[in-house]
Amino acid sequence: MAADGLKPAGPFSDAERAAVYRAIHERRDVRGQFLPDPIDDDLLMRLLGAAHAAPSVGLMQPWNFIVIRSDAVRQQVRAAFQAANDEARAMFPDEKQGLYAQLKLEGITEAPVNLCITCDRSRGGPVVLGRTHNRDTDLYSTACAVQNLWLAARAEGVGLGWVSILRDDDLRRILNLPDHVVPVAYLCLGHVRELYDQPELQARGWAGRHPLQAMIHNETWGD
Numbered sequence: 001m002a003a004d005g006l007k008p009a010g011p012f013s014d015a016e017r018a019a020v021y022r023a024i025h026e027r028r029d030v031r032g033q034f035l036p037d038p039i040d041d042d043l044l045m046r047l048l049g050a051a052h053a054a055p056s057v058g059l060m061q062p063w064n065f066i067v068i069r070s071d072a073v074r075q076q077v078r079a080a081f082q083a084a085n086d087e088a089r090a091m092f093p094d095e096k097q098g099l100y101a102q103l104k105l106e107g108i109t110e111a112p113v114n115l116c117i118t119c120d121r122s123r124g125g126p127v128v129l130g131r132t133h134n135r136d137t138d139l140y141s142t143a144c145a146v147q148n149l150w151l152a153a154r155a156e157g158v159g160l161g162w163v164s165i166l167r168d169d170d171l172r173r174i175l176n177l178p179d180h181v182v183p184v185a186y187l188c189l190g191h192v193r194e195l196y197d198q199p200e201l202q203a204r205g206w207a208g209r210h211p212l213q214a215m216i217h218n219e220t221w222g223d
């Protein structure tokens, strides 16, 4: 019998575990495969519920979810992306700019729903448990919410793409964000028929996944 407020922590069933790992490994960043079909409200609320269940420093839940469906707002964000993307391409060495220009890096106007997940840096007051020695833990918490949403979207068969090639100031202006609120993630959400079986950047020859073993150190960095 578990103590009050606790419940057994045993592993999930084989099928449940397989589903969790499947969502993790088959989650993809989607840019180009969005269908125009609407996302219904129940589905959207399940996805936002997953995001809202994320861990957060001091339980401060610093996020807000701005739901964007209007053509007018999406067009403005698309124009902001275009300007930033032109700057971005020019930052790469000449030999990579051709491939960069061919990459599809957003689905802002194709996706029926866009979401901006923000971090309110003032939530919970000036002193927050767990954020006392690392001011950015509120931003990390918000990133956890994004990942929860991304995994839930995969389980629901919904595509999600993160667009970060945007100037914060443009997003702040378009979405009317107050100064203490940071736009952490601009996301495109929509139904999809197919997903890449590997990161699209890998499929297109831009980058590859590093082997897991190369990421693991023993005891200290470098060992």
Ligand SMILES: Cc1cc2c(cc1C)N(C[C@H](O)[C@H](O)[C@H](O)COP(=O)(O)O)c1[nH]c(=O)[nH]c(=O)c1N2
Pocket (backbone or CB within 6 Å): 027, 028, 029, 030, 031, 104, 105, 106, 162, 163, 164, 165, 198, 199, 200, 201, 202
């Ligand atoms: C913080 C952050 C920001 C971005 C991304 C991801 C993350 C975590 N990614 C998606 C990224 O390219 C992708 O996750 C990796 O290439 C791995 O592919 P899968 O997500 O496994 O499909 C991304 N992709 C894109 O086309 N345009 C973008 O602006 C961004 N920005």
